[in-house]
Amino acid sequence: MKHLPLVFAGAILAAGCSSTPPVTRTEPGTGPGQLVPVEPVTVTPAHVTRLSVSPYPLLKERIDALIPDTLFPPSTIALMVHSLTRDEMLYDLNGGLILNPASNMKLLTTAAALRELGTEYRFTTRVTADTSRLPTITVHGSGDPIMVTADLDTLAGLIAAALPRGRTWRLAGDVSLFDDLPMGEGWPWDDESYSYQMQLSPLSVNGNCVEVRAEPGAAPGDTVHVTISPRNSYISVLNRAVTVADSTLRPVSAMRRGFDRNNVITVEGEMPMRGRTRVDNVTVHAPHLYFLSLLADRLRSRAVTISATLVDTAGPAAFPVAELSHGIDTVVVYLNKVSDNLSAENLLRTMAAERTGRPGRAEAGHVLVNRFLQSAGVDTGRLVLSDGSGLSRYNLVSASSLIALLRAMRSDPELFPLFRRSLPVAGVDGTINRRMQGTRAQANLRAKTGTLSDVTALSGYVTTADGEDLAFSVIMQKYPWSSRAYRGVQDRIGAFLAGLTREDYAFVRPHTLDKETKKAGE
Secondary structure (H helix, E strand, O other): OOOHHHHHHHHHHHHOOOOOOOEEEEOOOOOOOOEEEEOOOOOOOOOHHHHOEOOOHHHHHHHHOOOOOOOOOOOEEEEEEEEOOOOEEEEEEOOOOEEOOHHHHHHHHHHHHHHHHOOOOEEEEEEEEEOOOOOEEEEEOOOEOOOOHHHHHHHHHHHHHHOOOOOEEEEEEEOOOEOOOOOOOOOOHHHOOEHHHOOOOOEOOHHHEEEEEEEOOOOOOOEOEEEEEOOOOOOEEEEOOEEEOOOOOOEOEEEEOOOOOOOEEEEEOEEEOOOOOEEEEEEOOOHHHHHHHHHHHHHHOOOOEEEEEEEOOOOOOOEEEEEEEEEHHHHHHHHHHHOOHHHHHHHHHHHHHHHHOOOEOHHHHHHHHHHHHHHOOOOHHHOEOOOOOOOOOOOEEEHHHHHHHHHHHHOOOOOHHHHHHHOOEOOOOHHHOOOOOOOOOOOOOEEEEEEEOOEEEEEEEEEOOOOOEEEEEEEEEOOOOOOHHHHHHHHHHHHHHHOOOOHHHHOOOHHHHHHHHHHHHO
């Protein structure tokens, strides 16, 4: 018995060998130990596209050929193409598979927000003043995600012109529009310093980040020259970066340490004498206080005395003194064109607050998103919605659900023009401004990208060569390499669809379509 483990291990090693040994089995009706040889069976993994379906065999064959078996498997792909003109499914590969959509989540958020809030909605940041016992200026957070320093300059000028003279004021921020959770569910803790994972607040400015600019010093050994923009007292810099003659061992980086509440940005590493200026956008802790600090500086420069900044709501005696607003059209276009996470998260919470009358929570926003998807015929029991931007690893959506959303928006004459206008245009603008250039997809295909470390997605609209409008969605995930090759596959699919005609289903012209798809992948 003591030799059994060794025998068993030998059996495992034999089973793992590359050659397939003869297999034996006990044949029914034979005695114990009487073994009958069985022919070895060779198992070949099926190509992933054997799972695809289409009512048009030639179309299926052509799209299948665009999906290389060197990438799929081992990685996962879901792809659906639907004719909007004829309301017909043209191609389906794993369309019902539930995957992480990355920033394709923003399609769900913006569509539901447009349905709930309407195209005329405005994010209005109001300012009130109270001249009673403790004179206080209160800025009421509206969830406006696109305010920048120039907006604070404008707001400060309006406030200074409207206030009574000769008083000392407290500057308060009313952040009661949202709940007090600063990040989304499932956001990675170690990405807190990066600009795409900013903290959330109904009082936001500059993407809730500060720009850190590093330039080489005058001579090797000198400290790297660091500046921040906008200049303010809310952020401090610890500069440990040095200038070197030429090559560097550690490139310069600017980071706020995870969960640092003191807003100290550490700049460290090496920068060559002739190195290019490095610019980093670093998140700030408690962005509403950052907002108030910047505004207080601008009020003081206009002879308004500010004694303190704090978080508070306005009293009953407060009266309006100023307001500044941005339309939802501007927000949605910015959100989808550049894939802005802050805009998506603020939009999700704003529509929740508007509809419930309570502080905006992501969960309440998801109720509204699910209601929209149900109206589009989506089985919401097969979805997981954890945030509004797609940054969370917990989100799970299928390509078929995204197609249903795209179809629902296309059929809404009031919402579709703005929704379509918000999507990046291939080879022209947004996150696909350099993709599919020189193909029929350029200035034609409009789609939302999605990117995480092992996820890439592209969903949107394209018009074929004979004028047929299509909706498509492709999600790829679970790959350990660069996403460049996977985006190349997406681009070839987009170029192929843009160059397609109905006649091609019966007779495909390889010389035409191959030229387009090959150029997209270069």
